[in-house]
Amino acid sequence: MKWVFRAGVLALPLLSAPAAALPSFGTWDDARLAAAVAPCWNVASLSEGARRARFTVAFTLDAAGKPADRSFRLVESTAGGAVGQRAFAAARKAVQQCGRTGLPVPPGWRGGTVQSLFAPQGGRG
């Protein structure tokens, strides 16, 4: 009985003070993560409309900086329908491909959500 009770009590502090568990990434440069994904964001096979789409994708990275395949979701996009989906797919592919061995994450990162704005300003390559 006491064991059961302690198990319940052990869980309570996390419920009551989640903010305390948040690491501080204030000094970490987000651009490192963006730079690691950028080489894989390839729009060559997309239509003109999909190439011009500006959209935000959310996904989770684990502690090793590896993306969770099922975590990708399109938060918002200037392109709808199939065009928006193709643009989203290219972004997802970019994160998955460049994140295969882990993307750079801040010190102390134990996993969390990344929100990425894809705002094409012209191609390179």
Add this chain to the structure above:
Amino acid sequence: MNRLRQIFTAFVAVAALAAPAMMATPAEARLSITLGSPVVEPMPFALPTFVDEGGAGDLAAQISQVVASDLAGTGLFEQIPTTAYIQHITSFGAPVSYPDWQAINAQALVTGAVQASGGQVVVKFRLHDVFANAEFGDGLQFVGTTDSWRRMAHKVADAVYSRITGETGYFDSRVVFVSESGPKNQRQKRLAVMDYDGANTSYLTDSSSIVLAPRFSPTGDRILFTSYSSGFPQIYLMDVGSLAIRGLGEQPGTMTFAPRFSPDGRTVVFSLERGGNTDIYSLDTGSGQLSQLTNSPAIETAPSFSPDGSQIVFESDRSGTQQIYVMPARGGEPTRISGGAGRYGTPVWSPRGDYIAFTKQNQGRFHIGVMLKDGTEEKLLTASYLDEGPTWSPNGRVIMFTRQDAGGEPALYSVDVSGRNLRKVPTSGAASDPAWSPLLP
């Protein structure tokens, strides 16, 4: 006591269920990043030779090659050499080891199988999104006769292209063109038709008279062209199935040329020269009614409908130099849309309706270019001694045209609408005046 035990047990159960979420509280940590400069590089894909599921023999390899060639030929995709493959696909149903394909950086994987018997071929394929560890859409299969194996390969490539790009493909299509032979002073010109990639050429006319500017009907079953068989240029209509030919819009004392179908296939627009003046006319192919659309002392030619059939783009020298104009399909005051230096001609409206392709001559060079339908955003895609006569792929992504170097023979080239991927289209001899068919049914 039992009641208390139940409460505590329930509490533990809830806590246990909640634990992953609570343990994942750091997952509420959030990063925000912005990417602004995408890469534009061919997407690496892998396409192992399709599996022979019985009777296919060399067909499995030949179909695989055509599919891979179609995709790589777009310039949007790049095939990873088969020698780099780690997993060897020996069964169509075998599970795909995605890590093996990720390791060689394949972003798309096409697996397939071919079965042949009794003159019939079955081709099936699956497209895999390698980094998503999943199939990209359902598998598909095509059934046809043995001699249509190239068409089935093109259809597989069209399906793969469409799934990845979100656009329809253009591989299962044909191109009619003028096949040229003989010395310059005794040039022989015949109508010929080939697959879009230069394969399967056959000849539609003999070389007894000069032919020019063939154009497919919107359904691909008829071809308009200009022939000098009467001694003067006149337009003719050919039935592709029977090769039967009949004259169109014949008017005594006139010359007719530069014909093109309306999007519904019921009307033909063309140039008609009478008494030294050339205007644009339309002919209702059902009723035979002829209508004059322009009335100017200038030379007006090369009409081309907008995809919705409401407008016609054409070339005219009414301003003193050859320029591009747009007018309502029933005629009316035209609006000049070309405005840059040089001369503009042979405008062709894109099947998508957004761009107009044209030939431009400026400072001794010829160009194939595109502009929006209001004449803005002009972009020159090519430059050479002589580039002319653009024709659009069925999906509006690629332009084919004639190129001739100084002292050389004319040949067919294609270029992506972005200006990338300039390629020579293989033909057995000199070739000019290409016209792309719609996608085949």
